[in-house]
Amino acid sequence: CSATWAQNTVTISGTADMYVGSIQYAGTERQNKLGSGGMTTSWIGFSGTEDLGGGLKAGFALGSFMRLDSGALGRFNGDTSYARDANVSLSGSFGSLKLGRSSSPNFVPSLLVNPFGASFAFSPLIQHMDMTNVPGYTKTAQADTGWSNQVVYSTPKIFGGLTVNLHYQFSNQPSPNDDKNNAAISATYASGPLLLSGFYEQAELNNPTVTMRALKAKDWMLGGAYDLKFLKAFASYGAAEDMAQQDDEAATVQAGVSIPLGSGKVLASYAQTKYEVSSASDLTRKTLSLGYDYALSKRTDVYSIVMHDRFTGTNSGTSYAIGIRHHF
Amino acid sequence: CSATWAQNTVTISGTADMYVGSIQYAGTERQNKLGSGGMTTSWIGFSGTEDLGGGLKAGFALGSFMRLDSGALGRFNGDTSYARDANVSLSGSFGSLKLGRSSSPNFVPSLLVNPFGASFAFSPLIQHMDMTNVPGYTKTAQADTGWSNQVVYSTPKIFGGLTVNLHYQFSNQPSPNDDKNNAAISATYASGPLLLSGFYEQAELNNPTVTMRALKAKDWMLGGAYDLKFLKAFASYGAAEDMAQQDDEAATVQAGVSIPLGSGKVLASYAQTKYEVSSASDLTRKTLSLGYDYALSKRTDVYSIVMHDRFTGTNSGTSYAIGIRHHF
Amino acid sequence: CSATWAQNTVTISGTADMYVGSIQYAGTERQNKLGSGGMTTSWIGFSGTEDLGGGLKAGFALGSFMRLDSGALGRFNGDTSYARDANVSLSGSFGSLKLGRSSSPNFVPSLLVNPFGASFAFSPLIQHMDMTNVPGYTKTAQADTGWSNQVVYSTPKIFGGLTVNLHYQFSNQPSPNDDKNNAAISATYASGPLLLSGFYEQAELNNPTVTMRALKAKDWMLGGAYDLKFLKAFASYGAAEDMAQQDDEAATVQAGVSIPLGSGKVLASYAQTKYEVSSASDLTRKTLSLGYDYALSKRTDVYSIVMHDRFTGTNSGTSYAIGIRHHF
Incomplete structure (x- = not known):
């Protein structure tokens, strides 16, 4: 509450992203809409860091998602x-320690290894990992892209570019659920044109409202990107089990490219997930997105995307969108 | 999320407005209260614009209403x-395009043509158009003063002072409601002492929570203001139909003045609405407000208002309020 | 809504406070958790003041609490x-007048007279006055630490260090509840090493959601602190009645010390409350907290606390916590 230090230290940032689209995921009806968050989920946040001396820093982050179409709070x-963020952190030569709600272990690796980044609407990989738009399809990362009650320890950069993160989520529930938890390891290596990223997580807790899961879901992914300047290639492979039923299994392969063209980039990504439930035949989801993302500035871009989405036993769907994304 | 550009571009603004009042609308009991938003609905917002070069600008706005009496979010x-605002926009020599939640077509015209502006508590015109305080009375602008899922195209200033706005609200619902919409045109002309403003809107959707209306409501208004320096005169006429029942009709006439006196202004406005339901006798609402608004600075004023409100078949009500409004 | 003045006048401030703890209040089960607000309830706020000339100032404050563990809004x-705050104020040589939601009369006195300040988790005094963690225990300050619909008049500093505050909360309800209110007087005197603070309040209304109380609860407290440099001593005494039942009574005595040690302070506080219900035997709650609060900077500290809590007829509980608090 001391005004004297406040003004200099709090940064306001966020993204306002809207599109006009005709959207049809596999197994759903077509819907024309003005949608929020075509490329990046719209959000606003407040954050800051304080230099404590001796290389030590304290920081905080508070970030809200919102739907710009209706002005409603949240995703x-x-x-x-x-x-998005509700945490306090301490960082230094030892790495960093973050306490509170922050990104889940699967989130950052997933957005780094596909050309559509964190597009929950149109990235095939993010669609397969995190979304439940398609009836009968089970998302592979069950425990949300943000974890509450979380302690994250991140190493400093080691071996010339590697960061390893250890994630632990408390249940914050009384006995007998007080030992239930989510736990994970994630890592990212970046050096020159090469990026590698991956995670392994176990989830006994649902998010964002923390409730107990019937099963301990497990999922992992490894992926990478390589920048050849005239083209950036992306690929990932991951698997998951015990999501909706005991011993169900999913495996997702994704590949994509980003090709500079004029002031923009051509984007293409394909993801395929095999979903196996013990007592039923296998199901396959196949999603292909093509887009062009044109930069009006470093902060503002316009994009157009076509996405084709198929899932065993239902009608396929094709979506079209044109939108604008503004970072602030 | 890039802190380097954020601090310079986000503007925080808003209004904190509170009054102590003894409030009685027609047909209601007297209530003594500490109320929020006597002259302007209290709000806080975050906004920014980015110069993209070549006369092109990108912008965003996020605005929340709140009730300062209880600290509750929203109106x-x-x-x-x-x-209040949840949108991203692009503007240039072509005019501007705004995507998301923003003011409905009726809102800006209505506040320009009456001396109490956007006072939802005490402006007779705003009371008749937008509020449901009086039992049995039907507000004429049914679809809220903000529209969700909205695309607004505004022309640049043409003919030396005219701006025309085209409004379209998507339903964002699946079939068979995907084509339901709100649509409108509004315009404002300002030149020297003269201001003219008006709108025509059709509403198949309710706001702020978007649901389907049983009927397509229609309403329009034309009004103006003329500034003679020693006195500013205001007048408006508007009509509406298919609000609560098929073929119901309302017509509202309003006139007012604002007279500079000392560091403040004397305000007076009278609105009369005839509400006609096919199978019943006509109903008439008559509301008169008198006030004095004293400027402590350009940003802060104190005000006192008396409002008398009558509606066919119920007790009349007289309200008294004294308040303070602070823009930040 | 005028951007030109906004950027210079709005201050963003708040506190991010998280701890890892093993928590057990009297009569409850042990719970391991990552908790929000160990020393200070986490919050973010926007505020500003405007100089109106002649010593007069206008101001506003909007403050939200949040739980950093889950990212949920509110306490x-x-x-x-x-x-936390939703008000507009006017101040000058006459003192200050604040309209809206702001601290209740009991809050500031209570945090000044105990070494753990406003720690709702671990201050024995705040626990006894404001929290309902212990089954069967009745908090003595029934009407919340913030009051809605409130007018607060505060005197300027008189007699070389005394401020007196008059609090009145409207019900904002129609008849027959329109005259129901909360009312109080509070005062703080600070001069050199001595601080004295106290309040008397009557509450017919609950907060934060304003509802009618069955009884008019009454509570008061007097307390003080004296700073001997090598040690700061704290003490308070207060009583309450008509909280949960007609003629129930509670009396709370508290004493504590804060002792500078290195870059931190050793904190100790003990509170004891006798709770007397007419038709039942007396109940006693006894709570002792010991802590060490180490300052990393003026804005950031780390703390460790042990709290022992007993209440007649139930199991005692001991809590352990280690945390970090960052002001921004």
């Missing part, structure tokens, strides 16, 4: 208010 | 979090 | 969005 009704 | 329980 | 589900 969906019932989302937690600061679903 | 009422269940209001959308960013009910 | 608990159902808390009002701006539960």
Whole structure:
């Protein structure tokens, strides 16, 4: 509450992203809409760091998602208010320690290894990992892209470019659920044109509202990107089990490219997930997105995307969108 | 999320407005209260613009209403979090295009043509158009003063002072409601002492929570103001139909003055609405407000208002309020 | 809504406070958790003041609490969005007048007279006055630490260090509840090493959601602190009645010390409350907290606390916590 230090230290940032689209995921009806978050989920946040001396820093982050179409808070009704970030951290030569709600272990690796980044609407990989748009399809990363009650320890950069993160989520529930937890390891290596990233996570807790899962879901992914300047290539492979039923299994392969063209980039990505439930025949989801993302400035771009989405036993769907994304 | 550009571009603004009042609308009981938003609905917002070069600009706005009396978010329980603004825009020599939640077509014209501006508590015109305080009375602008899922195209200033706005609201619902929409045209002309403003809108959708209306409501208004320096005169006429029942009709006439006196202004406005339901006798609402608004600075004023409100078949009501409004 | 003045006048401030703890209040089960607000309830706020000339100032404050563990808004589900501050004020040589939601009369006195300040988790005094963690225990300050619909008049500093505050909360309800209110007087005197603070309040209304109380609860407290440099001593005594039942009574005595040690302070506080219900035997709650609060900077500290809590007829509980608090 001391005004004297406040003004210099709090940064306001966020993204306003809207598109006009005709959207049809596999197994769903076509819907024309003005949508929020075509390329990046719209958000606003407040953050800051304080230099404590001796290389030590304290920091905080508070970030809210919102739907710009309706002005509603959160990614969906019932989302937690600061679903993006709500944490305090301490960092130094030892690495960093972050306490509170922050990105889940799967999130950062997933957005680094596909050309559509963190597009929950149109990235095939993010669609397969995190979204439940397609009836009968089970998302592979069950425990949300943000974890509450989380302690994250991140190493400093080691071996010339590697960061390893250890994630632990408390249940914050009384006995007998007080030992239930989510736990994970994630890592990212970046050096010159090469990027590698991956995670392994176990989830006994749902997010953003923390409730107990019937099963301990497990999922992992490894992926990478290589920048040849005239083209950047992306690929990933991951698997998951015990998501919706005991011993169900999913495996996702994804490949994509980003090709500079004029002031923009041509984007293409394909993801395929085999979903195996013990007592039923296998199901396959196949999603292909093509787009062109044109930079009006470093902060503002316009994009157009076509996505084709198929899932065993239902109608396929094709989506079209044109949108604008503004970072602030 | 890039801190380097954020601090310079985000503007925080808003209004904190509170009054002590003894409030009685027609047909209601007297209530003594500490109320929020006597002259302007209290709000806080974050906005910014980016110069893209070549006369092109990108912008965003996020604005929340709140009730300062209780600290509750929104204008009422269940209001959308960013009910005032949640949009991204692009503007240039072609005019501007705004995507997301923003002011409805009726809002800006209505506040320009009456001396109490956007006072939802005490402006007779705003009371008749937008509020449901009086039992049995039907507001003429049914679809809220903010529209969700909205695309607004505004022309640049043409003919030396005219701006025309085209509004379209998507339903964002699947079939068979995907083509339901709100649509409107509004315009404002300002030149020297003269201001003219008006709108025509059709509404198949309710706001702020978007639901389907049983009927397509229609309403329009034309009004103006003329500034003679020693006195500013205001007048408006508007009509509406198919609001609560098929073929119901309302017509509202309003006139007012604002007279500079000392560091403040004397305000007076009278509105009369005839409400006609096919199978019943006509109903008439008559509301008169008198006030004095004293400027402590350009940003802060104190005001006192008396409002008398009558509606056919119920007790009349007289309200008294004294308040303070602070823009930040 | 005028951007030109906004950027210079709005201050963003707040506190991010998280701890890892093993928590057990009297009569409850042990719970391991990552908790929010060990020393200070986490919050973010926007505020500003405007110089009106002649010593007069206008100001506003909007402050939200949040739980950093889950990113949820408020101190608990159902808390009002701006539960900390939602008000506009005018101040000058006459003192200050604040309209809206702001601290209740009991809050500031209570945090000044105990060494753990406003720690709702670990201050024995705040636990006894404001929290309902212990089954069967009745908090003595029934009407919340923030009051909605409140007018607060504060005197300027008189007699070389005394400020007196008059608090009145409207019900904002129609007849027959329109005259129900909360009312109080509070005062603080600070001069050199001595601080004295106290309040008397009567509450017919609950907060933060304003509802009618069955009884008019009454509570008061007097306390003080004296700073001997090598040690700061704290003590308080208070009583309450008509909280949960007609003629129930509570009396709380508290004493504590804060002792500078290295870059930190050793903190100790003990509170004892006798709770007397007419038709039942007396109940006693005894709570002792010991802590060490180490300053990393003026804005950031780390703390470790042990709290022992007993209440007649139930199991005692001991809590352990280690945490970090960052002001911004």
